[in-house]
Amino acid sequence: MSSAPANLADSPAQGSTRRSRYSVLTVLATVTIAVVLVAVSIGAIAVSPLDALLERADRLVERTVLLEIRLPRVLLAAFVGAALAVAGAALQGLFRNPLADPSLIGVSGGAAVGAIAMIVLGGSIAVSATAMPYLVPLAAVCGAGAVTLFLYAFSRRFGNFSVTTMLLVGIALNALAQVAIGAFEYLSDDTQLRTLIFWMMGSFGRATWTSVLPATTVIALAVALLLRDARRLDVLQLGEADARHLGVDVDGLKQRVILASAAAVGAGVAVAGIVAFIGLIVPHLVRLLGGVRNPLVLPGSLLLGASLTVFADLVSRTVVLPAELPVGLVTSALGAPFFLWLIARIKPQ
Amino acid sequence: MRFKQSVVLATVTAALVAGPALGCDGDSVDPSRMAVAGGSITEILFALGAEDLIVAADRTSNYPAAASAFPSVGYVRALSAEGVLSLNPTLLIGEDDMGPPEVVAQIRGAGVETIVIPEQHSAIGILAKVRCIGEIVGRQDAAERLIAEKLTPISTKIAAQSARSRGTAPRGAVLLGLRDGAPLGAGLATSGNGLLEMAATENVFDTFSGWKPVSMEAMLQANPTFFVVPERGINDAGGLDELLKHPALRLTDAARNRQVIVLDGMAMLGFGPRTLESAAALADAVHGTPRHRETLNGSM
Numbered sequence: 001m002s003s004a005p006a007n008l009a010d011s012p013a014q015g016s017t018r019r020s021r022y023s024v025l026t027v028l029a030t031v032t033i034a035v036v037l038v039a040v041s042i043g044a045i046a047v048s049p050l051d052a053l054l055e056r057a058d059r060l061v062e063r064t065v066l067l068e069i070r071l072p073r074v075l076l077a078a079f080v081g082a083a084l085a086v087a088g089a090a091l092q093g094l095f096r097n098p099l100a101d102p103s104l105i106g107v108s109g110g111a112a113v114g115a116i117a118m119i120v121l122g123g124s125i126a127v128s129a130t131a132m133p134y135l136v137p138l139a140a141v142c143g144a145g146a147v148t149l150f151l152y153a154f155s156r157r158f159g160n161f162s163v164t165t166m167l168l169v170g171i172a173l174n175a176l177a178q179v180a181i182g183a184f185e186y187l188s189d190d191t192q193l194r195t196l197i198f199w200m201m202g203s204f205g206r207a208t209w210t211s212v213l214p215a216t217t218v219i220a221l222a223v224a225l226l227l228r229d230a231r232r233l234d235v236l237q238l239g240e241a242d243a244r245h246l247g248v249d250v251d252g253l254k255q256r257v258i259l260a261s262a263a264a265v266g267a268g269v270a271v272a273g274i275v276a277f278i279g280l281i282v283p284h285l286v287r288l289l290g291g292v293r294n295p296l297v298l299p300g301s302l303l304l305g306a307s308l309t310v311f312a313d314l315v316s317r318t319v320v321l322p323a324e325l326p327v328g329l330v331t332s333a334l335g336a337p338f339f340l341w342l343i344a345r346i347k348p349q
Numbered sequence: 350m351r352f353k354q355s356v357v358l359a360t361v362t363a364a365l366v367a368g369p370a371l372g373c374d375g376d377s378v379d380p381s382r383m384a385v386a387g388g389s390i391t392e393i394l395f396a397l398g399a400e401d402l403i404v405a406a407d408r409t410s411n412y413p414a415a416a417s418a419f420p421s422v423g424y425v426r427a428l429s430a431e432g433v434l435s436l437n438p439t440l441l442i443g444e445d446d447m448g449p450p451e452v453v454a455q456i457r458g459a460g461v462e463t464i465v466i467p468e469q470h471s472a473i474g475i476l477a478k479v480r481c482i483g484e485i486v487g488r489q490d491a492a493e494r495l496i497a498e499k500l501t502p503i504s505t506k507i508a509a510q511s512a513r514s515r516g517t518a519p520r521g522a523v524l525l526g527l528r529d530g531a532p533l534g535a536g537l538a539t540s541g542n543g544l545l546e547m548a549a550t551e552n553v554f555d556t557f558s559g560w561k562p563v564s565m566e567a568m569l570q571a572n573p574t575f576f577v578v579p580e581r582g583i584n585d586a587g588g589l590d591e592l593l594k595h596p597a598l599r600l601t602d603a604a605r606n607r608q609v610i611v612l613d614g615m616a617m618l619g620f621g622p623r624t625l626e627s628a629a630a631l632a633d634a635v636h637g638t639p640r641h642r643e644t645l646n647g648s649m
Contacts, residue, residue, distance in 0.1 A: 043435075044429070044431040044432045044435030045431055045435045060460045061434055061437075061460060061461075064455070064459035064460070065430075065431055065459060068458055069434075069455050201427075203427070205429055205430065205451075206449050206452065207451075208451050208454070317431065317432070320421075320423070321432055321435065322420055322421070322422050322423075322432030322433060322435050323422050323424075323428075323432055324427075
């Protein structure tokens with residue numbers, strides 16, 4: 001497992017690359033910290049984080065806003081953004097396809113279907129209310145995993161995916177997800193329906209510590225698992241046969257990537273709904289900044305994914321005060337033009 | 350149908366003697382700065398002359414026109430915790446679909462009182478709402494006056510109107526979503542069903558509950574004698590004539606007789622005082638008298 005080929009990462013010629021990798025990551029880490037600090041400090045209510053942390057803020061409202069509303073929200077946005085971006089980068093590596101984005105290829109949709117199924121059917125199979133906060137994310141992870149497995153099996157069956165095929169399959173899977181969601185909408189009562197609408201829009205507004213802590217734990221584990229495979233994902237870009245010759249346990253690698261990205265996306269979707277395009281934009285921006293090597297792209301995506309999503313959420317909760325926009329609207333507004341630009345860049349074979 | 354009339358009369362009487370609103374926990378709150386999530390609540394606050402206590406209202410608060418001037422806290426089901434708190438309200442008052450629940454809990458956690466006004470899709474429910482809100486803002490007198498002078502006469506009028514349909518209550522359907530595909534019909538336990546009951550009519554869709562898409566065949570089988578649609582539905586369909594050509598509606602008695610009652614969306618389903626007026630307009634249009642077999646357009 002730990003037999004990643006030394007020649008790819010540690011050859012003497014890589015020295016300068018490695019230095020630039022660290023400088024890119026340092027810059028991104030600085031940006032992330034800055035964005036998080038800004039996001040925690042800005043909101044509808046003026047409150048100084050320092051005062052609140054030192055318990056100098058005497059008003060209950062200010063402390064509650066900072067510690068119970070803004071902090072869990074920013075943290076959740078950072079983790080979900082990181083999860084989507086790293087999962088996007090890893091899936092792009094796994095499928096060797098630059099347009100693999102969890103929301104485009106149906107993985108997020110699968111997660112939403114899983115969560116919705118649990119919300120609607122869970123009530124009728126008498127799941128206790130205390131178990132629901134854990135079962136919904138679990139069902140979301142299963143939904144995301146099922147779609148990822150299907151995509152992978154499909155790609156094996158038909159040889160490798162071309163860029164176009166993967167997007168077409170994504171359209172089909174998203175359509176299927178819509179069908180399933182439509183069916184559950186039909187089955188749901190009015191109260192359930194209200195929670196369903198939320199999945200399609202994406203929002204960090206419902207973040208509370210009770211929902212944030214389990215989600216961030218799962219995301220942290222899944223992302224850590226993906227980061228460990230960065231070098232092996234690089235080798236995989238040579239093709240499966242070559243990767244095997246170079247000593248990579250290709251099957252184990254695929255299983256880990258599928259499982260971990262499904263867990264990351266599923267946990268994110270379960271608490272925030274579908275936040276589109278983060279998994280697409282972020283890895284590409286990182287590649288533009290520092291090259292295509294995954295030991296840079298994965299941690300870079302983690303940082304940029306977190307900061308971009310925290311920023312998008314900041315926009316969504318401050319532009320139409322005192323109301324807010326769905327964050328999915330903001331990320332799609334950024335992501336859809338970028339997606340078009342990417343398609344234009346890919347030359348037809 | 351005698352039974353229907355006596356139901357309506359019993360309803361009115363029960364509401365008049367009901368006294369304090371059921372399930373309303375309105376005393377000992379500070380209503381001096383209210384964030385309102387729900388169009389009917391805003392409507393009632395204006396009717397009670399308490400609009401100066403409102404600091405913000407949600408997007409469904411579009412009546413009276415002056416209500417649109419308040420800062421908007423967004424859609425009633427998608428409030429923003431910090432956004433609401435930034436208005437420094439003393440009270441968040443909302444309809445039963447106010448949400449998301451996590452956000453409401455956060456607002457409560459920040460020390461702002463939150464009240465959900467109980468919702469019941471009936472004349473009793475509307476009167477209870479008026480009383481509850483009157484209690485919250487300390488204007489019980491104004492609430493009772495509104496009920497006695499305006500709402501009770503409407504209920505009485507509906508009872509008189511429904512008396513015109515001897516023996517047979519007209520059977521109709523409340524429809525939404527007429528833009529494309531199957532329209533959504535109001536089944537049991539919906540605001541649409543409540544409106545039909547208030548007008549002493551029968552809902553043709555009494556076999557399911559909730560708002561459900563109704564297929565062409567199901568519509569034909571139900572064969573309503575009238576449709577109730579929101580104004581926006583007519584616009585979505587591209588006018589009344591286009592609506593009546595809708596494949597799902599075309600062959601029903603209602604379409605043949607052009608018996609379509611068009612009402613303002615919030616007035617029709619918001620269950621504020623205007624919904625009682627809507628029910629009266631509906632009752633007037635569908636009960637008995639043949640001269641009303643014309644389209645009633647924009648009656649409100």
